[in-house]
Amino acid sequence: MKVLWITVILALSQYEAYASSECCEEYCFGTDKSRPQTLRFTSKTAYTLAKGNDIERNILPNCSPTKMWTLTRHGTRLPSAKTIGKAGHLEEMRDKIVNNYKVLKTKPDTGALCAEDFFSIKTWKFNSSITPEMENMLTPQGWEDLKLLAKTYQRQYPNILTKDYRPQNYLFRRTETQRTEESFKAYVEGLFGTNVWQTVHVSQPDGNDTLLRPYDYCPKWEENNSQKEGTEYMIFQNSALMNKTVADVSTRLGFQYALDFKDIELMWDMCRYEQAWNVDRTSAWCGAFTQAQLKVLEYYDDLRYYKKSGYGAEINSKLPCEIIKDMLFHLNSKTQPNAVTNFAHSTLIQTMITALGWYQDNETLTASNYGSMGDRNWRISKIDPFASNLVAIKYDCPADGVDTEKVLFLLNQNAVSLSWCSVGLCDWSAVMKRYNDFYHANCTETFCQSGASSISYIASMVSLLVAAIVYLIY
Structure with missing residues (x-):
């Protein structure tokens, strides 16, 4: 009997916690003109929001660009078949939220959805033309991402990225996926014009693609990522902070119980996808969250990528051996092609950055140090948005005396700040010394x-x- 009363008391206290009339800070996504949280959508951040806007500052007087090497992630894509298949469940969630507010009258006194955000959720419908068979396909915005990217770099480096296609000047490579194929076509259209891609040669793997998809051929990497129990991101998912975030979002939406984390994650995914597909509009599901709640979700995703393709696992710094070696060999070569462009995926971008030693924090990202990592370097939203691109430009600078060869590293049109270089501009001899092991490696x-x-x-x-x-x- 005593145990029964304890159970009842605990149940009532839990009910009262979720039946609270207070949720979180007041926030209205629909009327917020700045929406800074859209810059914190990790790997689903829109490129047009994350890219640098001052690439023109990288013009180097008395230097001539001679070589260019690029690794580009595909542009904005559709979700996986699994996520598309959950659209029906999200419509059920929509109806429950409307019922909470209109019938059950359980919206919180503070932190509730504003009228604009409630109306957006109430009238939201998933685009029924998007079917599971279209999973991961490039979107129209993704096409524009790559087309404009090509135009931007061509405007900056017209002597390397010439407007007339000459096969000896260019080498294009891509993986065997629809999204990288279409990204290649869009990029080529940006360089040379409409439909010119039909006459442009693109190299594809003959057998195992250990250059652009090395993780597909590494059992140790697969083993590392199949392990979830006890990882920092899973510990964070089950932490008091995340539990409070889930409870607060649930209360904000009128629920008198905590939703499952997967429901929160699904709403966040749809928010990020829709915002990336239509950057000038607002996604209804982004209104479900306050800015503070999205910071917590961003850190969760950063922790996940930290283990999957960042500094959280040693294997990640060895995986991109071939692609780094390819970059170094191209930049060191005195022969054509002048421009090498690779179209690949998120994991290769992130592991390459890890192997190069960029954006590493002095403190390891863990489930327990969220509060001290607000200014972390490992922020996927900045490192690897849709259409992220890592570019290396070789320069000839005869006026610099001994070290006449230089390299400028750019990530998403921003010069990479490296302690052993000057505002991203590095002596070629220093690059070769630092990455000598990759240059001579048997990958x-x-x-x-x-x-x-x-x-x-x-x-x-x-x-x-x-x-x-x-x-x-x-």
């Missing part, structure tokens, strides 16, 4: 920690499979 052996480890892993799996078959037969 086949080192990209997945060691070739032997990968082979032994596969061999052990084959042995287990054979043993299982033998066991079943006999």
Whole structure:
């Protein structure tokens, strides 16, 4: 009986916590003209919001650009089939929110949805023309992202990115996906004009694509990312701060119980996708959150990427061996092509930045130090938005005496600040010294920690499979 009363008391106290008339700070996404949180949407941040706007400042007097090497992520895309399939559940959530506000009258006294945000959610409908078969496809905004990116760099470096296509001057590569294929076409249209892509050669992998998708061929990387239990991002997901955030969002939407984290994540995903698809409009689901709540969700995603493709796992700094070596060889070469452009994916961008040692914090990102990491360097929203691009430009600067060869590193049209360089401009000799191990590496052996480890892993799996078959037969 005593246990029963304790259970009832706990249930009532939990109900009272969620039935509170207070939620969070007052905020209205629909009337906010600045919307700074749209710059904190991690890998789903719109490129037009995240890119640098002062690339013209990188003009170097008395220097001539001679080579250009680029790694570009595809532009804005559609969600996965799994997320598209959950659109119906989101419509159910919409109806429950409307019922909370209009029928149950459970909207909080403070922190409730403003009239504009409530109306947006009430009238929201998922675009029914988007089907699971269209998963991950490039969107019209994604096409514009890449087309404008090409025009921007061509305007800055017209001697390298000439307006007339000459096969000997260019090398284009892409992965075997629709979104990188369309991104390539859009980029080429920006350089040379409409439909010229039909006559432009693009290199595709002949066999395993260890250059642009090395993670697909590294069992150790797969093993690292299959582990979720006990990881920092999972600890953060179950932390008191995240639980409070989930509870506050639930209360803001009129629920008298805490929603499942997956429901919160789904609303956040739809907010980010729709905002990236239509940067000049507002997504209804962005109104579900206050700015403070979105900072918590951003940190969760940064922690997840920190382990998946950042400094949270040693394998990530070895994975992009081939692509770094390719960049160094191209910049060091005196022969054509003058411009190499690769179209790939988020994981390669992030692991390459990790391997190069960029944007590393003095303090490791953990589940417990959210409060001290507000100004962290590892912020995916800035590092890897849609259409993120890492560019290296080789310069000849004869007036500089001994070190006449320079390299300027750009990330999303911003000069990369490196302690051993001058505002992103590095002596080529310093670059070669710093990344000498990559230049001389046998990437086949080192990209997945060691070739032997990968082979032994596969061999052990084959042995287990054979043993299982033998066991079943006999």
